Amino acid sequence: LCRMMTSDPSPEVRAAAAETLVHLASLARAGKLAPRDEKSIAGELFGVLENENELDAVKLKALEAVSAFGGDRLTPFLEAAWSSGDLSARQSSIYAMGRTSDPKWADRVVEDLEHDMVAVRYEATMAIGELGDESHLHALEGPLDDEDLTVQLAAISAVERIGGDIAKSLLELRLVSSEPRVVELVQQALEAMKEEEDLDEVVTPEMARSMFGAGDTLPGVDTEGYEAAELEGWANAQPDPGLVDDFGTGVTEEAEELGLDRGDPFDVDLPPQDPWDHD
Template sequence: KDEDTDVQSKAIEGLWESEETCLIDPLIELLAPESPEKVQATAATALGKFALLAELEKLRPKHKTRVCRALLGVIEDTSRSLEIKRRALEAAAPLSLPQMEKAIARAYQSGVPRLKTSAIFAMGKNCDPRWLPILIKELTSADAEIRYEAASACGELGEKEAAPYLSELTTDFDIDVQMAAIQALGKIGGPEAKDSLERCLTDDSEVIQQAAEEALKELEADEDPLSFRM
C-alpha cells in the first residue's frame, strides 16, 4: 500500500508543471479525506498551479470556482491534518479572495509554528501589500525559518519599503536567510537594494558574492528590460 501511495504521489508530482484543465477534477478527487495523506498533500500542491492561473484570469470561471472551493474547503475542514491544511493554504495563497485573507490571518495567529510558517509563505504568494508590516516584523524573528520565509515573501511583494530591513539580513548568521534576503533585494530593486547588493560583492563567502551578483543582474534587467547582458 505504501508503495502504491508513493507511486501515486510521484505521478502527481510529474503533473505539477501541466496547465491542462482536464486534471483539475481528478486532483480534487485525490484531495478527498479517503485518499492517503501523502496523496492528498501532493494533490493540494498540484492544484496550486491552477489557483495561480485562476488569479491571472487564465482559467474559465467554472474551473476557478472548483479549485477555490476545493482548496478553501480543505483549509476550513477541522478534521484534516496539519500537513494537508498547510499544503492547501500554500496552494490557494495566490487567490485574492476575502476568505483567503481570513485563512492566512487565522493561520498566522494560530499559535502553531508550522502553520505560522506556511502563513508567512502564503503572504508572499498572495501579493497583497497589506501583509508587509507583518513580514517586516517577522524579519527579526528569533526563528531562522521564519526570517527566511519572511524575507522570501518580501521579495514576492516587491515593496521597496522592505529594502532597509532586508539589507540587515544580508549579514544574518544563517546563510539561508542571507540568501533569501539577497534574492529578495534583487526582486525589489531600487537604489537602496542595489547599494546593499554591491556591498555583498565583497563578502568573505563566495556563495554570498555569487548570489549578490545574480541578484544585481536581475535588478539591472528589471530596470532596463531592453538590455541583453550575457
C-alpha cells in the same frame, strides 16, 4: 487532484495533492486554465480550509495553494494560522501571505524577519520580496547578514525584486562577502537590475504607444466610426460576380472543379501538390 485532496483515506496523499495544487492555482489565477477549473480549484481548496474534521497538515497545504486567489475570504485563515503558535502553521501562513501579492501583509511579515527559527526567517524574507517596496529595504539589512546562508541568499533575491537605487547600494556592499555563493548571486542580481534599467531607457513612452498601436492613427482622421470604404473611395464599387472568390484564400481552379468548396469556417486551401505523385 481535487478528488484526491478531499477523498483519499491517506492524510499524506491528501496533503500531497493539495501541495501539487499550489502550482495549478497559480496557473488558474494567471488565466492559464479554463474559468471552470479556476472556480473548481478555489472552491475545493476553501472547502478543505472550512472542514473542521480535516487535519492541520492538509489544511496548511491547502492554505498555501488557495493563497494565489487572495481576497477577503482568505484573511481569517491566514490570521488564524499566523497566530496559532504552531511553527509549521506560521511558516505556511507567511509563505501564503507572499503569494497573495497583497501589500497589506507586508508589516505582518516584517515581524518575522528576526524570528528564532531559520525556516520562518527564510519564508518571511522571500515574502517581503513579493509584498514590500523601497520603504521595506532597511528591514532586509538583517537578513542580508543573517547567520544562515539560505536566508542571506533569499534576502538578495528579495532586494533585487524590490529594486531601485537603494536596493542596488545594499547589494553592492555584499560584493566583498567571503561567501562565494553570496558574491555570485549579488553579481547576477545587479546584472539583472542593470538590464531592466537599460530596457526602461530604450523603450520610451512614445515607443510603447507605437508598439501597442496608439500611435498608428492618421493625422486629422477621426477613427471613431471609421469606414475604410467610404474614406478611400471604393464604397460604391460593384465587383463582377464572376470574379468573386468565395472558396477561401488562394483557392485553385482544380478545387472548384472538384466541388471542394464546403462554405464553412474550416474552408482552407488545398495542400501543395505531392512531388512524389508521378501519375
